[in-house]
Amino acid sequence: MAPTIPATNTRVLRVKNVAGLHAVNESYFSIEQTPKPEVHDGEILVRSLYIGLDPCPLDQAVKEPLRGFGVGEVVETKHTQFQVGDIVSGPSLTWDAYSLQKEPAKTLFIVPNARQLAEQNKVPLSAYLGILGMPGLTAWQSFQLYGDLKAGQTIFVSSAAGGVGQTAVQYAKLKGLKVIGSAGSDDKVEYLKKTLGIDHAINYKTQDVKAEIQRLVPEGLDLYFDVVGQESLDIALETTKRFGRIITIGTVSNMNHDGGSPQTPYVHKNLHLIYVKELRIHGLSAFNHFGVFPAFWTETQSQFAAGLLQATEVVEDGLVNVPKTFAKILDGSYRGKVVIKVADL
């Protein structure tokens, strides 16, 4: 039986402009009660189950509902493509207990088999925000288009214990690559080696990443998957072999509020190596590739259910915990994908 929809809705709002994601603290948010949204023709109402906290720009205006990737259940529908009970995911779910979706067909995907796989304890719904969600799709699609992954090759992944990084190392391991990654603590290094089974892990805060890669792979890397940017991209240019590939998907070390662009300018020191070594460099923005979600899920849901992929998550309970959790997302406290559980299925 569909749950009763309460007359009031809990909502997380941003109340101040953000001068860079590294500066966000709890005082940037407020939690308010609003009336239950009215659903009009073409719209649906989604009961939030999980929302993902991504280090992405909070680019909605102050006091506008914040949006991001979430997973929810359709509880009211005036749209022919959506039925009550569908499990949906997409970038337009607001940080509300009940999220009104005005153009659901443009921004939400019905996740096939999600309810059954969750009820059978084969794939938790939170996984659609991490390894089976936007972070996973970022790594998966980057590899599909630009990875040219071949068993026996060597890949380096920066920020390997993070939301995108942990998926990149797992897909690369599944393809039979030798995987090296970096992270910001010994605890994360142990997790990468023992839990995710990567071949070598480097603590970038206490070790010299470039020297370590050169020691471990004197012939040079086949592929460098970069989440961090700046000095990390300099190291990529230095440590990839001739004809090597670099995939760049983030600049987590230096994030602005307006699109993830670097907050302070950075001058790359060795761009000549692109032509000297005839490197291939590709960027990818997942936001241009959401159409591949169905194909991505077809492959990865069964891999997950078979135990070939795993989700490392930090799950905090309740919208009330969004402000304190978001404020810590970039400081390295968390390992893996950070999600807020809003309600039970």
Ligand SMILES: NC(=O)c1ccc[n+]([C@@H]2O[C@H](COP(=O)([O-])OP(=O)(O)OC[C@H]3O[C@@H](n4cnc5c(N)ncnc54)[C@H](OP(=O)(O)O)[C@@H]3O)[C@@H](O)[C@H]2O)c1
């Ligand atoms: N191109 C795309 O489509 C796309 C898609 C998703 C994400 N992204 C971008 O990718 C980046 C990571 O996203 P995510 O979801 O994987 O995030 P995440 O796991 O939540 O990233 C947070 C982690 O980044 C690391 N970090 C923070 N500051 C750092 C610094 N100065 N140097 C190196 N590492 C630092 C920390 O781990 P340590 O403790 O290891 O330092 C922290 O735990 C972000 O910039 C995001 O915007 C891009």
